Amino acid sequence: SSSALSPINSGGRAEEMKTQEEKSTQPMSDLHNIDPELIQRMAYDALVWTSIHGLVVGDKSVPRSGKVPGVGLVHAPIALLPMSFPENHWKQACEVSPIFNELIDRVSLDGEFLQESLSRTKMVDAFTSRLMDIHSQMLENGKREEIRLGLHRSDYMLDEQTKLLLQIEINTISASFPGLGSLVSELHRSLLNQYKEQLGLDSRRIPRNAAVNGFAEALAKAWEEYSNPRAVVMFVVQTEERNMYDQHWLSTEFPFSCFPQLCNTYDVTTIRKTLAEIDEQGVLQPDGTLLVGDQAIGVIYFRAGYAPTDYPSESEWRARLLMEQSSAIKCPSISYHLAGTKKIQQELAKPNVLERFLENKDDIAKIRKCFAGLWSLDDSDIVKDAIERPEFYVMKPQREGGGNNIYGDDVRKSLLRLQEEGAEENAAYILMQRIFPTIAPTYLMRDGICHKDHAMSELGIYGAYLRNKENVIMNEQCGYLMRTKVSSSNEGGVAAGFAVLDSVYLN
Ligand code: ADP
Numbered sequence: 450s451s452s453a454l455s456p457i458n459s460g461g462r463a464e465e466m467k468t469q470e471e472k473s474t475q476p477m478s479d480l481h482n483i484d485p486e487l488i489q490r491m492a493y494d495a496l497v498w499t500s501i502h503g504l505v506v507g508d509k510s511v512p513r514s515g516k517v518p519g520v521g522l523v524h525a526p527i528a529l530l531p532m533s534f535p536e537n538h539w540k541q542a543c544e545v546s547p548i549f550n551e552l553i554d555r556v557s558l559d560g561e562f563l564q565e566s567l568s569r570t571k572m573v574d575a576f577t578s579r580l581m582d583i584h585s586q587m588l589e590n591g592k593r594e595e596i597r598l599g600l601h602r603s604d605y606m607l608d609e610q611t612k613l614l615l616q617i618e619i620n621t622i623s624a625s626f627p628g629l630g631s632l633v634s635e636l637h638r639s640l641l642n643q644y645k646e647q648l649g650l651d652s653r654r655i656p657r658n659a660a661v662n663g664f665a666e667a668l669a670k671a672w673e674e675y676s677n678p679r680a681v682v683m684f685v686v687q688t689e690e691r692n693m694y695d696q697h698w699l700s701t702e703f704p705f706s707c708f709p710q711l712c713n714t715y716d717v718t719t720i721r722k723t724l725a726e727i728d729e730q731g732v733l734q735p736d737g738t739l740l741v742g743d744q745a746i747g748v749i750y751f752r753a754g755y756a757p758t759d760y761p762s763e764s765e766w767r768a769r770l771l772m773e774q775s776s777a778i779k780c781p782s783i784s785y786h787l788a789g790t791k792k793i794q795q796e797l798a799k800p801n802v803l804e805r806f807l808e809n810k811d812d813i814a815k816i817r818k819c820f821a822g823l824w825s826l827d828d829s830d831i832v833k834d835a836i837e838r839p840e841f842y843v844m845k846p847q848r849e850g851g852g853n854n855i856y857g858d859d860v861r862k863s864l865l866r867l868q869e870e871g872a873e874e875n876a877a878y879i880l881m882q883r884i885f886p887t888i889a890p891t892y893l894m895r896d897g898i899c900h901k902d903h904a905m906s907e908l909g910i911y912g913a914y915l916r917n918k919e920n921v922i923m924n925e926q927c928g929y930l931m932r933t934k935v936s937s938s939n940e941g942g943v944a945a946g947f948a949v950l951d952s953v954y955l956n
Pocket residue numbers: 604617618821843845848849850851852853854881882883884885907939940941942
C-alpha cells in the first residue's frame with residue numbers, strides 16, 4: 450500500500466495512518482502465534498547473520514575450538530527475537546549504573562570494610578581467603594591504585610508481582626558478552642527491519658547497544674592514562690576459552706572505530722596471556738613496571754581469575770600477586786574484585802551501610818530501591834523461614850560464573866546440614882530473596898535449532914568507570930545484555946549452557 454507515503458490531510462488518510470502506526474507497535478506478546486514457516490525462514494536468516502557477523506563461540510564438540518581461533522565455530526546461543534521489557538524499568542537500570550560504578554570505587558578504597566565484612570567468610574572459603582591475602586598484603590605495603598578502571602555489569606530481574614526491578618548481582622571481574630551482546634541487538638534490529646511487514650514491530654524500540662565501544666573506549670583511555678606509549682594492554686585469559694570471540698571483538702574494536710584520535714598517534718597493542726604464562730614470563734621492575742616477555746604492561750584486563758579452577762597451582766596465584774604489585778592499571782584490582790562479591794552485596798544492603806560510601810540522598814535511595822532481600826546466615830529468623838519455605842530463597846556461595854547457587858529443596862537440606870554441623874561454614878554463603886520474573890514464550894536458538902519454550906529474562910547493564918588521582922574521567926552506562934533462559938532452569942549462565950543471548954524490545 451502507498452498510504453505511508455501519502456500526506457495525511459484527509460480524515461480517512463489519518464485513520465489509515467493510525468492503523469499502520471498501531472500495527473508497527475504490536476506488542477511482542479502476540480508473537481507466540483507466528484506462522485511456523487515464517488519462524489523457520491527467520492531462523493535461517495539469523496543463522497546466516499550470526500555466521501557472517503562473528504556472533505559466534507567455540508563449538509564444544511570440536512576439541513581445539515577453545516584454543517585455536519577460526520576452528521570449530523558455532524553461532525552463539527541466541528533468542529530469535531528480542532524480549533519485551535518496560536521502558537521505565539529500562540531507564541531505571543540505566544540511571545543507576547554510574548551510581549553503582551561510584552559505589553564500587555568508594556567501597557574498594559575502604560580496605561578495612563572489605564577485610565572486616567569478609568573476615569568470617571575467609572575462614573571457611575579457601576578461594577576468597579587467597580584473594581583476601583593478596584588484598585591484605587597490598588594494604589600492609591601501602592599500595593595505592595591512583596588510576597582505577599572498572600568494567601562492570603549489573604544484572605537485574607523484574608519481579609513480576611511487585612513490579613520491582615531488583616539487582617541480582619554486580620559483576621566487577623570478567624563481565625562477559627559486551628562484544629556478542631552488542632551484536633545480538635544488531636541482529637534483532639536487522640530481522641525486525643527485514644520482516645517488518647510480517648511482524649509489524651518497530652526496530653527502533655531495540656535500544657542501541659554500544660557495550661563493546663564503551664568498554665573499548667574505557668580500556669583505551671586507561672591505557673592513555675598510563676602514559677607509556679610502548680606499553681600494551683594485556684588480556685588475562687583462560688587456557689581454553691570458547692567465548693574467545695567476545696573478547697576478540699573488544700580488542701579489534703579499540704584502536705580504530707571508537708577512539709580514532711588514538712590510532713593516529715599511537716599504536717595500542719593487545720596481548721593475551723594465561724595466568725601461568727604471566728608467572729613464567731612476568732617480572733617486576735624496580736619502578737613497578739610489569740614486564741611480560743619484553744613488553745611493558747599498561748592495562749590488565751581480566752577475563753580469567755574469577756574462579757578457583759583458574760588457579761590450579763601456586764603459579765597462577767603468584768601471577769595474580771605479581772600483577773597486583775605492579776603499577777599497571779588492573780581491571781579489576783583486587784579491591785574491585787572483592788567489592789563485587791556476594792558477601793559485600795549483602796553487607797551493603799544492611800541499614801546505614803550505603804551512607805558510609807555515598808553522600809547524595811537521592812543516589813542512595815535509587816540504589817536501595819534495587820536491593821532485593823539479602824541476609825547472612827546469622828539471621829536465625831530468616832534461616833528458619835528459608836527452611837520452611839525454601840522456594841522463596843536462593844542460597845549463594847562466593848563464586849562467579851554461574852552454576853554455583855542452591856535452590857528449592859536443596860536450600861532446606863543445606864541449611865539443616867549447616868545447623869547440625871553447627872559449623873563456621875555458614876559464613877561461606879548468603880541468602881537472597883528469590884525473584885520471580887514474568888514467564889513468556891520465546892524462540893531460543895542453539896546448535897542451529899530453533900525451539901519455542903517458556904522463558905524468563907535477566908537484564909544486564911554495562912558500566913564503565915575510569916578515574917585518576919584528581920578526576921573521574923569516565924563514568925557511564927554503556928550498553929546492555931539481555932539473557933533469556935527456559936523458565937524451568939534455575940541458573941542463567943550463557944556459557945554454562947542455561948541461557949541464550951537476547952536483546953531488549955522496549956514497551
Ligand atoms: P553468578 O555470579 O554465578 O552469575 P548470580 O548471583 O548471578 O551468580 O546467580 C546466577 C543465576 O542465578 C542468575 O543469573 C539468575 O538466573 C539466578 N539467580 C540468582 N539470584 C537469584 C534470585 N535472587 N532470584 C532468582 N534467580 C536468581
